[in-house]
Amino acid sequence: MTVFIIRRLLQSVVVVAVMSLLVFVGVNIVGDPVDMLINPEADQAEIERVIRDLGLDRPLHEQYGYFVVNALQGDLGDSFIFGQPALQLIIERMPATFELAIAALLLAVVLGIPLGVLAGLRPDAGWSRTIMAGSILGFSLPSFWVGIMMIMLFAVMLGWLPSTGRGDTVPVLGVEVSFLTRDGLSHLLLPAINLSLFKLSLVIRLARAGTREAIHQDYIKFARAKGLSETRVVLVHLLKNIMIPVVTVLGLEFGGLVAFSVVTESVFAWPGMGKLIIDSLHELDRPVVVAYLMIVVLMFVIINLVVDIVYSILDPRVRLQDTRA
Amino acid sequence: MTVQAEQRPGTGLEAAPRPEDVSVETPFRRFVSDFLESRIATVALAVFAVIAFIALFAPWIAPTDPYDLAQVSVLDSHMPPGSTAFDGRVFVLGTDGAGRDLLSAIFYGLRISLGVGVMSGIIAMAIGSVVGLAAAYFGGRVDTVIMRIVDIQLSFPSILVALVLLAVLGKGVDKILIALITVQWAYYARTVRASALVERSKEYIDAATCLALGHRRILFRHLLPNCLPPLIVVVTVQTAHAIALEATLSFLGIGLPITEPSLGLLIANGFEYMLSMKYWISVYPGVALLITIVSINLVGDQLRDVLNPRLQK
Numbered sequence: 001m002t003v004f005i006i007r008r009l010l011q012s013v014v015v016v017a018v019m020s021l022l023v024f025v026g027v028n029i030v031g032d033p034v035d036m037l038i039n040p041e042a043d044q045a046e047i048e049r050v051i052r053d054l055g056l057d058r059p060l061h062e063q064y065g066y067f068v069v070n071a072l073q074g075d076l077g078d079s080f081i082f083g084q085p086a087l088q089l090i091i092e093r094m095p096a097t098f099e100l101a102i103a104a105l106l107l108a109v110v111l112g113i114p115l116g117v118l119a120g121l122r123p124d125a126g127w128s129r130t131i132m133a134g135s136i137l138g139f140s141l142p143s144f145w146v147g148i149m150m151i152m153l154f155a156v157m158l159g160w161l162p163s164t165g166r167g168d169t170v171p172v173l174g175v176e177v178s179f180l181t182r183d184g185l186s187h188l189l190l191p192a193i194n195l196s197l198f199k200l201s202l203v204i205r206l207a208r209a210g211t212r213e214a215i216h217q218d219y220i221k222f223a224r225a226k227g228l229s230e231t232r233v234v235l236v237h238l239l240k241n242i243m244i245p246v247v248t249v250l251g252l253e254f255g256g257l258v259a260f261s262v263v264t265e266s267v268f269a270w271p272g273m274g275k276l277i278i279d280s281l282h283e284l285d286r287p288v289v290v291a292y293l294m295i296v297v298l299m300f301v302i303i304n305l306v307v308d309i310v311y312s313i314l315d316p317r318v319r320l321q322d323t324r325a
Numbered sequence: 326m327t328v329q330a331e332q333r334p335g336t337g338l339e340a341a342p343r344p345e346d347v348s349v350e351t352p353f354r355r356f357v358s359d360f361l362e363s364r365i366a367t368v369a370l371a372v373f374a375v376i377a378f379i380a381l382f383a384p385w386i387a388p389t390d391p392y393d394l395a396q397v398s399v400l401d402s403h404m405p406p407g408s409t410a411f412d413g414r415v416f417v418l419g420t421d422g423a424g425r426d427l428l429s430a431i432f433y434g435l436r437i438s439l440g441v442g443v444m445s446g447i448i449a450m451a452i453g454s455v456v457g458l459a460a461a462y463f464g465g466r467v468d469t470v471i472m473r474i475v476d477i478q479l480s481f482p483s484i485l486v487a488l489v490l491l492a493v494l495g496k497g498v499d500k501i502l503i504a505l506i507t508v509q510w511a512y513y514a515r516t517v518r519a520s521a522l523v524e525r526s527k528e529y530i531d532a533a534t535c536l537a538l539g540h541r542r543i544l545f546r547h548l549l550p551n552c553l554p555p556l557i558v559v560v561t562v563q564t565a566h567a568i569a570l571e572a573t574l575s576f577l578g579i580g581l582p583i584t585e586p587s588l589g590l591l592i593a594n595g596f597e598y599m600l601s602m603k604y605w606i607s608v609y610p611g612v613a614l615l616i617t618i619v620s621i622n623l624v625g626d627q628l629r630d631v632l633n634p635r636l637q638k
Contacts, residue, residue, distance in 0.1 A: 026493025140619045142569040145611040259485040304480045
């Protein structure tokens with residue numbers, strides 16, 4: 001067990017190190033921020049001073065060395081545009097992104113499981129086919145286009161909901177959230193639905209497959225034979241058992257929601273970290289891009305590490321296989 | 326992500342038993358007749374054929390060349406669908422902000438979107454198949470290392486991998502191709518490895534080994550052809566995925582440059598006019614994108630059912 005955890009930990013460290021090198025070196029070769037950031041009318045001395053201030057005059061490997069040492073201390077450099085620490089910028093925008101991702105996840109579960117179970121119980125009914133066709137569309141449609149269509153329909157044509165921004169926020173435990181104000185909630189609704197569509201389709205499929213499998217199991221037959229009402233069989237006996245795969249997958253997919261929020265945030269101008277990185281990419285604000293990518297990669301590496309370890313505890317075969325290889 | 330999700334449910338259970346054909350039945354003929362059994366898939370295939378035709382011959386069938394400045398007039402900008410220009414031309418789908426005929430722009434956009442998607446799919450398939458075959462054939466440490474890399478990569482969502490690469494590489498057709506190939510190759514490697522592992526232990530491979538044939542010959546002439554069926558399914562799903570991803574990245578302004586106006590860029594251009602009710606500029610390119618992706622996915626769905634040995638009658 002210890003060997004397994006150490007191996008996985010080392011592997012995670014290697015992944016992060018490779019990523020940091022790739023991202024840092026790559027981002028520093030593309031584009032020249034000096035041209036973009038310095039007033040074209042500045043004289044030579046001014047230009048040189050700014051270059052020195054930003055540390056752009058040093059050789060790349062030295063810049064990377066500073067980057068690593070500073071990164072380990074939580075300092076990922078200052079944004080060229082905002083003049084603030086990049087890490088702070090991202091952390092400031094993190095609550096907005098997480099709020100959006102959690103709302104999307106909740107929507108996917110709350111709508112997806114009932115729809116999937118219904119489709120699984122009566123696979124040949126017309127509405128079951130409609131649900132499944134909808135889930136195929138949810139998989140196929142590019143989410144940015146669906147977002148645009150939602151803005152056109154609900155914001156422009158019907159005028160029911162706002163299309164951009166976060167609305168009024170209230171602080172909860174020091175973190176600004178939108179979902180507690182009426183205005184904030186109306187701003188949250190469209191982006192959350194947009195982001196959840198893909199996961200919703202996934203949950204519907206999982207719940208449907210699980211239901212179709214479980215419905216023929218002995219414990220369901222037994223529950224029915226006991227004379228329990230159909231509602232109780234479905235809500236208690238069936239639901240409990242199909243929740244296991246659904247919860248596992250959703251735990252893994254949360255990171256995906258954060259990554260894909262890049263698209264939704266750009267469409268709905270949601271002020272989260274996804275919109276920040278796209279803006280920073282356009283403005284060649286390298287420290288922010290590097291910091292965002294490092295944070296998200298780190299997040300994924302940690303999620304995967306935890307999942308691997310939990311799996312290996314639950315299923316010893318996983319770690320045996322790994323230690324032998 | 327799509328692949329894993331789409332493989333889960335047991336479709337095809339509804340298929341009715343097929344009457345025995347009287348004519349001589351080659352495997353290919355059986356494959357074709359099995360495929361055509363589904364009306365939706367047949368229609369999807371026909372639709373895709375039309376789209377591919379439009380993409381291939383866009384310069385000859387488009388009403389105008391939207392990027393020839395001599396044929397475009399700013400006076401025609403923002404015209405709704407069906408309006409007539411002062412020189413008598415009819416803009417079936419309207420015009421965009423620069424006065425370009427939207428139908429023609431969509432034809433040209435399809436050409437770029439489909440081209441990038443299909444090309445990345447083919448290259449990724451080539452790379453992924455070779456790597457997957459090698460992993461299965463040589464086994465041992467090679468296999469462990471390759472599959473660990475595949476696993477690590479697949480644990481990141483495609484958009485994040487693409488984002489990292491495009492942040493590093495910048496914009497451009499070659500760059501987006503690299504990003505799309507990197508996103509896809511691991512799926513091919515995993516699929517080919519899985520089926521090659523099964524095939525490797527079969528007798529014809531033993532026979533080929535006993536004949537002292539070279540590694541390369543065994544790999545590509547004996548092993549690879551027998552791993553093709555699942556690969557074909559992955560190609561369709563992944564190509565649709567690549568087209569959608571390219572459109573997304575281009576929409577975000579970090580994919581293709583403005584000189585390569587793919588459907589994603591057309592939609593992004595139209596987005597700014599959305600709030601002034603000029604819906605057609607981004608709706609119609611989106612519909613074209615949608616039809617393309619859905620038709621490829623439907624064809625892939627049916628291919629999976631037809632090529633799945635467990636569902637064969």
